[in-house]
Amino acid sequence: MDSSISIILFAFSVLFSSFMVSFSQIKNLSIVKEPGSFPRNFLFGTASSCYQFEGAFLSDGKGLNNWDVFTHETGHIADGSNGDIALDQYNRYQEDIKLMEDMGVNSFRFSISWARILPKGMYGGVNMAGIQHYNKLIDALLQKDIQPLITLAHYDIPQELEERYGGWLSPKIQDDFGYYGDICFKYFGDRVKYWVTINEPNVMAVRGYRLGTFPPVRCSGSFGNCTFGNSEKEPFIAAHNMILSHAAAVTIYRTKYQERQGGMIGISLNTQWYEPFSNSSQDNYATQRARSFVYNWFLDAIIFGKYPEEMQKILGNNLPIFSRNDMKKLENGLDFIGLNLYTAAYIKDCLYSVCELGQYSSWSEGSYFRATEKDGVYIGEPTTMDWLFVYPQGMEKLVMYMKDRFNNTPIIITENGIAESDNPNSSLEDALNDTQRVEYMHSYLNSLANAMREGADVRGYFAWSLLDNFEWLEGYTKRFGLHYVNFTNLQRTPKLSATRVSAATVAVVNLLL
Ligand SMILES: *[C@@H]1O[C@H](CO)[C@@H](O)[C@H](O)[C@H]1NC(C)=O
Ligand SMILES: *[C@@H]1O[C@H](CO)[C@@H](O)[C@H](O)[C@H]1NC(C)=O
Ligand SMILES: *[C@@H]1O[C@H](CO)[C@@H](O)[C@H](O)[C@H]1NC(C)=O
Ligand SMILES: *[C@@H]1O[C@H](CO)[C@@H](O)[C@H](O)[C@H]1NC(C)=O
Ligand SMILES: *[C@@H]1O[C@H](CO)[C@@H](O)[C@H](O)[C@H]1NC(C)=O
Numbered sequence: 001m002d003s004s005i006s007i008i009l010f011a012f013s014v015l016f017s018s019f020m021v022s023f024s025q026i027k028n029l030s031i032v033k034e035p036g037s038f039p040r041n042f043l044f045g046t047a048s049s050c051y052q053f054e055g056a057f058l059s060d061g062k063g064l065n066n067w068d069v070f071t072h073e074t075g076h077i078a079d080g081s082n083g084d085i086a087l088d089q090y091n092r093y094q095e096d097i098k099l100m101e102d103m104g105v106n107s108f109r110f111s112i113s114w115a116r117i118l119p120k121g122m123y124g125g126v127n128m129a130g131i132q133h134y135n136k137l138i139d140a141l142l143q144k145d146i147q148p149l150i151t152l153a154h155y156d157i158p159q160e161l162e163e164r165y166g167g168w169l170s171p172k173i174q175d176d177f178g179y180y181g182d183i184c185f186k187y188f189g190d191r192v193k194y195w196v197t198i199n200e201p202n203v204m205a206v207r208g209y210r211l212g213t214f215p216p217v218r219c220s221g222s223f224g225n226c227t228f229g230n231s232e233k234e235p236f237i238a239a240h241n242m243i244l245s246h247a248a249a250v251t252i253y254r255t256k257y258q259e260r261q262g263g264m265i266g267i268s269l270n271t272q273w274y275e276p277f278s279n280s281s282q283d284n285y286a287t288q289r290a291r292s293f294v295y296n297w298f299l300d301a302i303i304f305g306k307y308p309e310e311m312q313k314i315l316g317n318n319l320p321i322f323s324r325n326d327m328k329k330l331e332n333g334l335d336f337i338g339l340n341l342y343t344a345a346y347i348k349d350c351l352y353s354v355c356e357l358g359q360y361s362s363w364s365e366g367s368y369f370r371a372t373e374k375d376g377v378y379i380g381e382p383t384t385m386d387w388l389f390v391y392p393q394g395m396e397k398l399v400m401y402m403k404d405r406f407n408n409t410p411i412i413i414t415e416n417g418i419a420e421s422d423n424p425n426s427s428l429e430d431a432l433n434d435t436q437r438v439e440y441m442h443s444y445l446n447s448l449a450n451a452m453r454e455g456a457d458v459r460g461y462f463a464w465s466l467l468d469n470f471e472w473l474e475g476y477t478k479r480f481g482l483h484y485v486n487f488t489n490l491q492r493t494p495k496l497s498a499t500r501v502s503a504a505t506v507a508v509v510n511l512l513l
Contacts (some may be wrong), residue, residue, distance in 0.1 A: 043147060043460025045107030046100065046482060047415050049154035049199065051083045052469040054113060056090035060129035063119025065156040066167065070215035079475035086470050088490055093137050096466065099483055099492060100146055103502040107147040109414060109462045110137070111154035111199065114180055120160040122179040131187050138191050149194035149414075149462070151268065152181055152249065155204060155214070155472075162216055168204065168238040174248045181249030185257040193263035194460075196338050196414060197249045200270040201242035201298055209234040210365075213473060222362075232364040233318055240320040243301045247329040254332050264459075267302065268338030268414040269295045273394030275379070277348040277371055286349035286368040289314075293366035296405070299337065303406055305330045314363060336459060337406060340415035341398055341444075344379055344391035346371040383436070384421040384478065392443035399451035399458060410457045416444050417464035419471070419478040428493065431484050437497040463501070467492060 051067045071082035089096055100108055114121070117130035141148050157167055165172045181197070198204075204214065210231045212219030218229030246267050253265050274290045276283040292300070292308035300308045305327050307319055322330065348355050351367040361369050372379055372389055380389035395416070402411055418440045420431070441463060452458050468481035476487050482498040485491070494502075 041106060041147065042458075043107040043149065043194070043412065043462070045105040045109060045146070045149070045460070045462050046103070046466035047109035047462040047464045048089070048466050048469070049111040049151065050113040050116070051086070051111075051154070051156045052465075052471070053087050053089040053110070053467070054116075055083065055085040055088040057084045059090065060116075060133065061119065061127040062113065062130060063115035063124075063127075064159040065113065065115040066159055066162050066215040067156045068115075069159050069162075070217070076213075076217075077473060077475045079477050081470065081475035083470045085490075087467055087485055087492075089467075090133065092490070094140060095492065097140050097144055097146065099466065099494065099498070100141075101144045102494070103482070103498055105501065106145060107149055107194075107460065107462070108141055108466070109149040109151065109196075111151035111156075112184060113156060114153060115156065115158040115160075117183060118158060118180055121158045121164075121176045123160060123164065126183060134188060138188060142191060147194065148192050149196065149412075149460075150184070150188065150192050151196040151199045152184060153177070153197070154199040167216060168208070168241050168245075169234060171241055171244070173241050174244045177245035178248030178252050182252050182256070185253055185261070189253075189257050189261040189263065193261070194412075195253070195263060195265040196268045197246040197265065198242055199268045199338075199414075200340060201239060201246075201267070202294060203270045205235040205239040205242065209238045211359075232362075235364075236315065236319055239297060243298060244326055244329065246302060246334075247326070247332060250332045250334065251329050264335035264410070266334045266336035266338050266410075266412065267298065268340055269298055270340050271295050271398055272341070273344040273391060273398045274347045275344060277346040277374060280349070282349035282352050283347060286351065286366075287347040289351075289366040290347045290360070290368050290370070291401075293360075299402075299406065302330060303333055303409065310366070314366065318364065334409070336410040336412050337402055338412050338414035339398065339402065340464070341395060341413065342416060342418070342464075343388045344394040345389075346374055346379060381436075384419050388418065390418070390440055390443070392440075392447045395444045395447035396450040396454075399448065399456045400454060403451070403454075403456040408455070408457050410459050412460040412462070413448065413458070414460075414462050415464040416441070416461065417480050419480045422468075422477050422479055422487075428484070428486075431479075432493060432495045434482075434495040434497050437482070437495070438500050441497060441501075463497075 057068050071077055112134060117127050119127055138148050161167050161173060161176055207214035208216055209218050210223055212224035212226035212229060217226050218234055219226040220229055220231040223231035250265055274287045276287040289310045292310040296308040297311060300306060311319055348369040348371055350361045350369050355369045358369060360366060378389055380391035382389055399411055418437050463482060465480045467483045468479040468485040470476060471478040482495055484493045484495055
């Protein structure tokens with residue numbers, strides 16, 4: 001190991017004391033698999049999404065999207081809020097890029113508001129003011145050597161598509177999404193080298209069409225409170241169209257742009273690490289079902305061209321079928337798997353055993369129970385989100401699982417983070433002292449480094465999130481940011497975690513380049 005590397009390693013080890021990457025691993029990271037078509041840099045950055053950050057919901061010709069409409073209906077959002085203004089990043093992006101510069105990160109994950117550039121999807125014109133906005137954002141990032149990683153659809157779709165043909169329930173959305181991708185690659189792809197087609201399609205399918213807690217609020221009686229829907233069928237139809245929409249965009253990227261633009265395109269799934277509740281073969285099989293019904297649902301379809309066996313067996317005809325033409329599009333697969341990972345759970349069988357009733361225990365969900373504790377002990381340290389327990393070893397385990405199942409396809413951790421509850425009584429000083437987040441990131445990065453040492457091809461890590469933001473159904477009551485945002489005057493202030501990252505990233509970026 002040469003001495004400059006050891007100095008960097010030393011600096012880094014002081015700051016994030018045990019996140020160490022061996023020198024041979026560093027060299028591995030620079031191996032360009034297909035010269036000219038893959039970038040060299042390990043991405044270290046923060047993540048965001050347009051609806052949670054941008055605001056400016058009616059500015060400069062933007063059309064309405066499904067989240068604009070949903071949040072304006074009463075009763076959906078905990079604090080009755082919405083993303084009309086959000087963090088006003090639409091107007092404050094330069095200030096936010098300065099925050100990134102201060103942290104020393106080399107990338108930023110954001111999403112494009114589909115309705116901002118195509119207010120009526122493919123049934124109307126391109127809104128050039130929207131294109132100009134993203135051009136300015138991309139250029140300002142690149143000027144600071146911050147690589148953009150762009151998500152095309154991060155929950156929001158133009159309301160027009162919902163009203164015209166039922167959004168994700170219709171196969172028509174495949175062409176619409178392909179067209180949208182085409183526009184983005186055409187206008188931005190000369191400078192943008194990392195694309196995520198869809199963020200957490202698994203969450204959109206389950207929340208929008210099984211539980212009815214996200215737009216378009218569709219479900220059946222025993223699953224939620226909706227006027228329309230079919231919780232046992234529609235999630236699989238919507239998911240099928242999301243998978244084929246991904247394939248449509250990737251096919252266009254592969255055939256029209258990738259060779260010239262030289263970027264990578266993938267998809268981001270919401271994941272958890274699942275531990276069997278016991279060593280019984282039933283709980284082990286239930287754990288496999290949980291993985292299949294939550295993420296292999298999408299990844300197997302995109303990478304292998306078929307749904308997981310566990311799903312086929314249980315769902316039979318309720319699972320849509322890929323036509324010969326679909327299969328052809330699916331052959332374009334993906335270049336990287338995006339993993340949004342926060343937490344873990346124990347999995348108990350409900351297929352052969354009597355178990356607690358709850359979400360996931362019905363047959364169309366895979367017949368298992370997700371437990372967060374065993375013998376009265378939580379799986380990890382609890383946090384302010386009832387579903388989020390700190391389980392850093394899950395990072396290594398999940399990444400190794402993906403490596404093995406998907407033949408070491410490149411992986412990018414597209415989200416990882418933790419929230420504080422908004423407490424109007426706490427002082428700013430206390431709100432900035434986010435020691436739990438610092439420890440969380442430290443332990444998860446350390447675990448990620450273990451997977452990389454074991455040979456997993458990990459290309460990047462994005463902390464969720466750059467700023468406190470609009471946390472969907474929780475509104476502004478949860479704070480996921482590395483920077484504190486005063487939601488009254490929108491002032492941003494670095495939390496302890498942001499300053500730790502700023503010290504550490506200089507080292508990590510040097511280390512991994
Ligand atoms: C179901 O939704 C309707 C309309 O949004 C609302 O009035 C009602 O209170 C809800 N019922 C329950 C049990 O949440
Ligand atoms: C599974 O079995 C191993 C070896 O018998 C034991 O060490 C472990 O604690 C068991 N795990 C569970 C979850 O029961
Ligand atoms: C803030 O203080 C008020 C008044 O003392 C109290 O009623 C409220 O519960 C506190 N809120 C929180 C989140 O602690
Ligand atoms: C947020 O801003 C408002 C208005 O400027 C101010 O009154 C309040 O004290 C600020 N809150 C914190 C926690 O700094
Ligand atoms: C931050 O919180 C930790 C405990 O979580 C405490 O030990 C430390 O003194 C606090 N720092 C400041 C500046 O308040």
